[in-house]
Amino acid sequence: MKATFPHMGRMDIFIKGIVKALGMEAVVPPTSSKKALNLGVKYAPEFVCLPFKLMLGNLIEAFERGADTVIMVSDRGPCRLGLYGLPMQIILKNLGYEANWLILNTPHALHGLFQLGIEKEVVKYRDKLTFVDGLLAFHFGWKKMLAIEEIERLSLKIRPYEINKGDTTKGLYQGMEAIESADNLYDLKKAKDAVIKDLRSIPQDRNRRPLKIAIAGEIFVVLDSFANLDIEKKLGELGCEVDRTIWFSTHILHHVGLDKFMRRSKGKAVRAARPYLKHPVGAECNATVGYAILYAEEGYDGFIHLMPFTCMPEFVAGGVLTRVSKDYNIPIFTVELEEHSSQTHLMTRLEAFVDLLKRKRQKRQGLEGSRGD
């Protein structure tokens, strides 16, 4: 069996970690790129959302490299994600790629992973591999994922202060590579500590007072830096401290009900959105609206809403957000992403948005009579 999976942000680190610890084989598709996107666009229905196109492209590239089993995390809808698997199977079959499909609905993802590991493949190794091995492998993958997220978080905090543009991003990419190649928990810890030290030692101007911006929206485009045109990097380099509302780990923890006590859990966000949305719209819609409220209350300067073009739940969220923006006096900028999204266009609008936030802050400080920037 040569299993593969479509990318979503750095989820590959998690899966690769597990696979590595189990001693199994996986075909990791090349990271999402223009090539994957073009393949996806070519074979996907035109109006399907961007995540579908990218994932399809990933799978085609994986099949070209000999994959024969697809593991896919899915959702229960009501939007298209719940139905991603079937049309993909049909499209790929028509292209001549036959494969075993293992579609995991997120709430049961963990269960499904064990099933995959234990029932199917592991039969071959039964005398060698136990349930405990499975748990340990899972633990290793999880730890790796957390390490990646930790350095990503740190990079978001450091980037607005960096003196030489690009230093943080360079450090982050090198750090991710180092963490990726760790083979065991000990090496992982060592690699992570070294990366953190390197990132911290980047020359910084701590006199700056960065604007604070939160990013929310549809999960795939929030997590995937290729899909969102490196928006975190762009904002950071424009001098903003970015906070991302969804992480792979928080998403999983939410689904297994372990995020209840976190400061900004999805549940809290959904509850905060209740005055505007009484019923679940699907996917991240309610949470997106709620996060805008929570961050506005925390005094954030701005809020960025990411959505794939034609995304139903986020389209609804966008409509509600215009009201939240007025009611809570927080500028909100919705970015629709699709295959033709241009870097230049996005940059033009981001710069204007950041400028708008700066002037707003100056005005507020002027009114309060406190010291200016």
Add this chain to the structure above:
Amino acid sequence: MNIYLGIDVGSISTNLAVIDEEKKVLAWEYLLTGGRPIEAVQRGLKEIEKKLPSQVEIRGGGSTGSARHLTGILIGADTVKSEIIAHAVAASHLIPEVKTIFEIGGQDSKIIIVRDGVVVDFAMNTICAAGTGSFLDHQAQRLGVPIEEFGNLALQSKTPTRVAGRCTVFAESDMIHKQQTGHATENIVAGLCQALVRNYLNNVGKGKELLPPVVFQGGVAANKGMKAAFEEELGYEVIVPEYYHVMGAIGVAILAQETIVETKKTKFKGFEVSEVDYKTRSFECTGCPNLCEVIEVLMSGEVISRWGDRCGKWEVLEK
């Protein structure tokens, strides 16, 4: 005399404007970019220098437009600003009480909402081309109407033909249909203006509070038919400023002046940059599957700037 220079380099046109300390426009230049921003900037600088009185000192310079960063490097800009801000600054300078700005250029169109001289909201067409100048050009050509006469012709129409304006493809086929069924050209032309206005207000202006005074600028503002269609749709006057086509350049010149108040000394390299040998080139990095297209700017053969890499590997120049 002290003057300030603004350059707006877009994908279709490159505009330059020079203002004095009182922000009065002394000279302007409008040329086609033709896919070669560096050449356009250098040509523009040469042309505008000829129009200036001999005793001038450039106190500051700024760049805007989609090639603003490249231009900023070339000329040594004191400020590099997004065209959304530049357009808003110019409009609020000319009409201080402006609340809404319509900006329609060749490739894109924007709506900017201003309150008390500050941008509070904006939108830009990113997906649909139906609301841009190229669309009008294209349709004018199809109808055999020179684009300069398009506006006047539209004004002659008493009963504009209704053209479906939802998207370019529909608009075009609908227009051909109307043409074949014998509608007069002036009516179709007027109908097209209305369709474009509807499309623009629905798509770009979606959910925005469009309060007067409205300033209408960008290349398409030359089209009187468009101005009339806006006024009819909105029910109030739409102001087209004198320098409607170079507002971005004027705006960034004003911003340069503001910057100089703080920094005191300009980084502007002088009109001589039109003689310097600048080049850009690009290569595909094969360091990882991202295959980034990295762009390099060379000055007299030496790399002075790089961008386009996602990982920072090339952007950080080793000193």
